Amino acid sequence: GEDVEQSLFLSVREGDSSVINCTYTDSSSTYLYWYKQEPGAGLQLLTYIFSNMDMKQDQRLTVLLNKKDKHLSLRIADTQTGDSAIYFCPWNTGFQKLVFGTGTRLLVSP
Amino acid sequence: DSGVTQTPKHLITATGQRVTLRCSPRSGDLSVYWYQQSLDQGLQFLIQYYNGEERAKGNILERFSAQQFPDLHSELNLSSLELGDSALYFCASSVGDSAIYEQYFGPGTRLTVT
Numbered sequence: 001g002e003d004v005e006q007s008l009f010l011s012v013r014e015g016d017s018s019v020i021n022c023t024y025t026d027s028s029s030t031y032l033y034w035y036k037q038e039p040g041a042g043l044q045l046l047t048y049i050f051s052n053m054d055m056k057q058d059q060r061l062t063v064l065l066n067k068k069d070k071h072l073s074l075r076i077a078d079t080q081t082g083d084s085a086i087y088f089c090p091w092n093t094g095f096q097k098l099v100f101g102t103g104t105r106l107l108v109s110p
Numbered sequence: 111d112s113g114v115t116q117t118p119k120h121l122i123t124a125t126g127q128r129v130t131l132r133c134s135p136r137s138g139d140l141s142v143y144w145y146q147q148s149l150d151q152g153l154q155f156l157i158q159y160y161n162g163e164e165r166a167k168g169n170i171l172e173r174f175s176a177q178q179f180p181d182l183h184s185e186l187n188l189s190s191l192e193l194g195d196s197a198l199y200f201c202a203s204s205v206g207d208s209a210i211y212e213q214y215f216g217p218g219t220r221l222t223v224t
Contacts, residue, residue, distance in 0.1 A: 031210050042112060042200055042215030043153075088153060092209035097166045100145070102152030 004089060004101035011107045018076040020104045022089035025070070029091035032065060034074050037086040037103065046074075046087075076106075084108045113137065114203050114216035122222045128189040131219045135182055135203030141165070142184040143204070143213060144176055148197040159184055160207035191223045 003025040012018045030051050035043040049056045049063045049072075056063045062075040072089050086105050090098040113136035123129055135142050144156040146169075155168035159178035170176075173191075178184040188195060198220050202213040 040217075042114070042217050043202075043213075044112070044215065045212050048212075090153075097143075097155045097158060097168055098209045098213065099155070100153035 004091065004099055006087075006089060006101045006104045008102060009105050009107070011109065012079050014079060014081055014108055014110050016079055018074075018079045018083070018106055018108075020074045020076075020087050020089075020106065022072040022101070023070055024072070024091055026091070032063075032072050032089065032091050033098070034061075034063065035088040035090065035100075037088065039085070043088060079106075079108050081108045081110060112214040112216060114201060114214050116199075116201050116216035116219050118219060119217065120220045120222075122224060123191060124224055125191055125193060127191050127223075128187065129191065129221065131186040131188070131199050131201075131221075133184045133186070133201030133203075133216060135184070135201075136214050139203035139205050139214070140182065141204045141207050141211070142178055142182070143202040144170075144184070144186050145200040145202065146197045147200060147218070153200075156186070158207075158209075165207055166209075188221070193223050196221055196223045 005023045033048045034046040036046045037043045060077045064073045086103040088103045090100040115134045117132045140161045143158045147153045156170040157176050158166040162178050173189050176186045198218045200218045202215045204211040204213045
């Protein structure tokens with residue numbers, strides 16, 4: 001079925017790099033997204049990648065896509081305390097809905 | 111601020127009751143999506159409306175219903191509430207009817223069923 005698997009929790013120290021991983025059961029999505037949910041707030045689109053790309057860099061963010069392994073990762077360089085949030089990697093199925101997982105809670109300690 | 115508004119922010123009610131959650135999309139957006147976020151289930155898509163018509167259904171219970179009005183605001187009705195319905199309910203809007211368009215999320219309504 002449709003599913004997204006993410007580890008539930010990641011803890012890093014300020015200044016380190018963070019890598020958040022996602023694995024999909026289906027790789028038919030045209031776009032793959034990273035959404036960020038800060039404490040007490042709604043989700044916000046962080047970045048996205050086309051399914052025909054392997055990598056996308058956007059300032060401190062690097063997205064890597066391995067379509068063969070159905071694996072998507074988000075690397076945050078020089079992680080800051082303001083990056084503490086829940087990160088979701090939904091994919092769109094049938095163009096009509098996004099499938100989200102449980103999200104990965106990133107905790108950045110000073 | 112995403113431009114999507116949701117009311118109320120918090121709602122506490124008893125089992126068996128019915129509540130209505132309201133969402134106003136961003137100006138110009140025609141699609142409204144409803145999601146339920148709980149600790150054990152993560153973020154689950156419930157239903158989507160585009161320009162007043164239902165477009166897609168997800169894991170929405172029969173006790174739940176939604177509609178989108180001519181002014182494009184949307185309401186999610188939850189009835190015969192159970193303890194397990196306690197969750198954060200998010201509304202999101204986008205310009206098109208496809209999920210490939212960026213979705214802008216509201217701040218959510220926290221529902222507590224006691």
